[in-house]
Amino acid sequence: MTDFALTPEQQKWIDKAKVLAAVFASRARKYDEDGAYPAKNFDALREEGFLKLAVPREFGGVGDMASYCSFIPHLVVETIAAGCGSTGWDLLTHFHHCGLLTGLGNDEQRQRIFADVVNRGALMASLGSEVIPQQMKTSTQATGSTVFQAQLAPVPGGFVTNATKGFCSMARVSDYLVYWAMAPGTESLADGLVLSIVPKESPGLSFLPGWEEAMGIRGSLSGGAKLDNVFIPWKNVMGEPGDYVQKYPYTFDLSYTVQLLGIAQGAYDFLRKSLAERPFLKSDDTVMYTLGEMSSALQATRMSWWYAQWLWDQKRWDEASHATLRALHEAKNTSLMVTTKSFEVLGVRALFKFNPFERAWRDVRTVTLHTRESQFMRFLAEGEISGSNFVKEKYGPRLQQRKNWTELGYPRELADAVG
Numbered sequence: 001m002t003d004f005a006l007t008p009e010q011q012k013w014i015d016k017a018k019v020l021a022a023v024f025a026s027r028a029r030k031y032d033e034d035g036a037y038p039a040k041n042f043d044a045l046r047e048e049g050f051l052k053l054a055v056p057r058e059f060g061g062v063g064d065m066a067s068y069c070s071f072i073p074h075l076v077v078e079t080i081a082a083g084c085g086s087t088g089w090d091l092l093t094h095f096h097h098c099g100l101l102t103g104l105g106n107d108e109q110r111q112r113i114f115a116d117v118v119n120r121g122a123l124m125a126s127l128g129s130e131v132i133p134q135q136m137k138t139s140t141q142a143t144g145s146t147v148f149q150a151q152l153a154p155v156p157g158g159f160v161t162n163a164t165k166g167f168c169s170m171a172r173v174s175d176y177l178v179y180w181a182m183a184p185g186t187e188s189l190a191d192g193l194v195l196s197i198v199p200k201e202s203p204g205l206s207f208l209p210g211w212e213e214a215m216g217i218r219g220s221l222s223g224g225a226k227l228d229n230v231f232i233p234w235k236n237v238m239g240e241p242g243d244y245v246q247k248y249p250y251t252f253d254l255s256y257t258v259q260l261l262g263i264a265q266g267a268y269d270f271l272r273k274s275l276a277e278r279p280f281l282k283s284d285d286t287v288m289y290t291l292g293e294m295s296s297a298l299q300a301t302r303m304s305w306w307y308a309q310w311l312w313d314q315k316r317w318d319e320a321s322h323a324t325l326r327a328l329h330e331a332k333n334t335s336l337m338v339t340t341k342s343f344e345v346l347g348v349r350a351l352f353k354f355n356p357f358e359r360a361w362r363d364v365r366t367v368t369l370h371t372r373e374s375q376f377m378r379f380l381a382e383g384e385i386s387g388s389n390f391v392k393e394k395y396g397p398r399l400q401q402r403k404n405w406t407e408l409g410y411p412r413e414l415a416d417a418v419g
Helices: 008-034 039-047 071-083 085-104 107-120 253-276 279-283 285-313 317-351 357-368 373-386 412-418
Strands: 124-127 153-155 158-165 176-182 193-199 205-207 225-233
Touching (some): 008 039, 008 071, 008 085, 008 357, 071 085, 071 253, 071 285, 085 107, 085 193, 085 357, 158 176, 176 225, 193 225, 253 285, 253 317, 285 317, 317 373
Parallel strands (some): 124 176
Antiparallel strands (some): 153 158, 176 193
16 A cells, blocks of 8 residues: 655645745735736745755755656645645746756756756746647647647757747746757657757747736736747757657646646635534535535545656656546546535625635636647547557657757757867
8 A cells, every 4th residue: 555644855845835825825816816927926935945846956956857747846736726826837837847957958958057946046937839829720730749830940059940939838037948849850749849948038039918818827927929030059959859759758747637636625625614614504415515525526636646646656657647647637627616616605705806716716727728638538548448558649659760960960969069
């Protein structure tokens, strides 16, 4: 049997996170209504060392080489999201990109950038998605696989790129942005996806409005970005083409699971306290059944997350990826059920914004739409039928061979030497 008791180290971080989450809850309405980055919350997270949780100890942090896909970062995201959904999302965004640098960067890149994260509290975010909400177009193939139109054009010393990116959570306020694009001479994400570091101050990089129209997770600043002849030197290109798909074993989906679970837990905790203050509601069997239903769903979702986490910890990558899809599916259903039925249980009082239910429902609805349910359920079902699956099937098939930079005609060793 697995022991679910937290270690003293895990408990220390959760105790600290709970204290902060209570403070963040008191600010959540203001940040949501303003659509503002939760700067004070991140000042506190920085001061208490949370930004280093996804930085491996080898590079000055307090995490391990699994980075964000470790138990403590996920526990922290769940705890923080219970107080403020936007802050939880912003923190997992930073964690994710620390993880990409951990898994794909070389030692020089990790030492250089993580030193800034550790010593100055620098933030990391993404220039990845090519879904532009204002345009009715898709960046997926008919199979449901993700595609990227952004290209890297070779120039002396590196590459130049032009692109418009969408859903760039935290990019506007972060220091180092992970840019997703295709290597020249490649045909698919499976053999050609390249992740590079673009510092925020890079000439030609600008940020676009639009997120102020969003209904939930409004403090994430998830608007778009435009890259106009942005230069990316070789020293900021991480790994070989296709490494994210073929070499890096982790996905982001378990973080989305704990984010949803955290928001739902926060709403449930508030509802439970509200019922304790209204004894007459406890005489209603429907109300009491619904509260028990919520509690059961939260436990089932948490156990599904913990099982998937255990598989990741065991490095059973393909199994972990499908267990994670199941956990995410449960988290979507549970979080929607809890936040929706909270209105029915509390009644007319739930309509007022001094309660968190309306904000929690909007945040949950926003996160559930971040990943398309039908796509992931198809991947899961196909794996069940075939008996096989690939952790990065969203991006393409597992390849036995692919070309490296030198074979594509861009020898990195020579470029590094010249640089």
